[in-house]
Amino acid sequence: MEENKELEIISEILNGNTEKFGVIAEKYAEQLFRVALGYMHSKEEAEDIVQEVLIKAFNSLNTFKGNSKLSTWLYRITVNSCLNQINKHKRTSLFSSIEEIKGQGLDSSDQKNPEQQLIEEERNLKVRKAIDSLPTNQKTAFILQRYKELSQKEISEVMGVTEGAVEQLLQRGKRHLKKRLKKSVGKTAK
Amino acid sequence: MTNNKDPNKTIIDNFIKQELEIKPNPFLAAKVMAKIVAQENEFNREPAISLKERKTYKLAFNLAMSVGAAAVLALGVFLGNSYTSKESLNTQTNNSLAINDTQLENLHLYNLE
Numbered sequence: 001m002e003e004n005k006e007l008e009i010i011s012e013i014l015n016g017n018t019e020k021f022g023v024i025a026e027k028y029a030e031q032l033f034r035v036a037l038g039y040m041h042s043k044e045e046a047e048d049i050v051q052e053v054l055i056k057a058f059n060s061l062n063t064f065k066g067n068s069k070l071s072t073w074l075y076r077i078t079v080n081s082c083l084n085q086i087n088k089h090k091r092t093s094l095f096s097s098i099e100e101i102k103g104q105g106l107d108s109s110d111q112k113n114p115e116q117q118l119i120e121e122e123r124n125l126k127v128r129k130a131i132d133s134l135p136t137n138q139k140t141a142f143i144l145q146r147y148k149e150l151s152q153k154e155i156s157e158v159m160g161v162t163e164g165a166v167e168q169l170l171q172r173g174k175r176h177l178k179k180r181l182k183k184s185v186g187k188t189a190k
Numbered sequence: 191m192t193n194n195k196d197p198n199k200t201i202i203d204n205f206i207k208q209e210l211e212i213k214p215n216p217f218l219a220a221k222v223m224a225k226i227v228a229q230e231n232e233f234n235r236e237p238a239i240s241l242k243e244r245k246t247y248k249l250a251f252n253l254a255m256s257v258g259a260a261a262v263l264a265l266g267v268f269l270g271n272s273y274t275s276k277e278s279l280n281t282q283t284n285n286s287l288a289i290n291d292t293q294l295e296n297l298h299l300y301n302l303e
Contacts, residue, residue: 018230025219033214043212050214054222055229127205146206181198 006070014062021061025054028071031148032078038143039082041128049085053078068157075148075158079140130180138173141166 012020032053036046056077057064064073134142137159144155152170156163215221239247 018226019223021226022219022223025222029219029222030214033218034210037209037212041209043214047214047218050218051222051225054219055225058226123201124205124208127201131202146202147210177202178196178198181201 003069007066010061010064010066010070013058021054021058024057024070028074029054031071032074034147035075035078035143036082038131038147039079039086039139041132045085049078049081053081056081072154072157075144075150076160079144079158083136083140126181126184130177130184133180134173134176137161138169138176141169142173142177145170 006024009020009023029050032050033046036049036053037043040046040049053074057074064070131139131142140159141155144150144158145152150158152163152166156166159166161169
């Protein structure tokens with residue numbers, strides 16, 4: 001959808017045609033879901049976040065000035081909502097995170113035996129913990145690049161930083177993950 | 191040329207690939223719209239009683255409460271006054287006799303041997 005068309009739809013919504021927001025919701029729901037999944041690693045929580053974000057976006061549509069793309073604005077709201085939700089969940093224990101991993105079908109148990117499945121689940125948990133351990137900005141840059149495949153320019157617009165800063169964040173994020181995984185996955189391999 | 195593929199990168203790639211295979215509920219957008227429409231209906235709903243009527247009812251209620259409280263007070267004062275006026279000086283003597291402490295408790299009965 002072109003930007004101009006999006007702006008037209010937005011002005012129709014602001015003039016009272018609420019149903020037009022459905023077009024925006026249909027277009028962006030899955031995209032926002034991917035970003036939320038990168039943070040929450042849970043289908044249900046990611047869906048809740050997407051609902052919250054779209055409703056928030058609808059309620060504050062009059063504040064969208066059109067200086068950035070609608071997608072950039074929505075990603076920004078999504079990132080903030082995810083970070084707020086993570087802060088709320090900071091007391092969530094390791095036990096519940098294991099339940100989430102088992103529950104979300106990451107085992108892809110098509111043809112693997114139970115032992116292989118268990119090893120893969122443990123490995124996935126370690127990767128997830130490594131991603132969750134990233135500092136906030138590095139995590140945001142990482143998720144937007146890997147889960148949403150945004151360019152560095154787009155990431156810089158969402159995060160409100162320069163492209164150079166985004167590149168640095170991505171590099172540091174990679175190093176952090178490598179270091180973290182070397183410790184934990186390396187132990188499993190032994 | 192050696193293959194310098196980082197095993198950690200492969201692990202991360204596989205993890206992300208698996209997560210991205212998870213699809214959201216196909217009715218997610220519809221659920222959002224339903225909530226938005228419900229929200230709009232709630233906002234636009236007209237109140238059952240208008241503001242003017244609500245104010246009138248409130249005033250009438252306060253007035254009724256005040257009148258009721260005044261009536262209870264007046265009744266109490268009236269009853270108290272009517273009781274006092276009926277009683278004569280005769281009863282004062284009876285009252286004084288009645289409050290003879292020595293008649294109340296016959297302590298000597300307990301001390302009898």
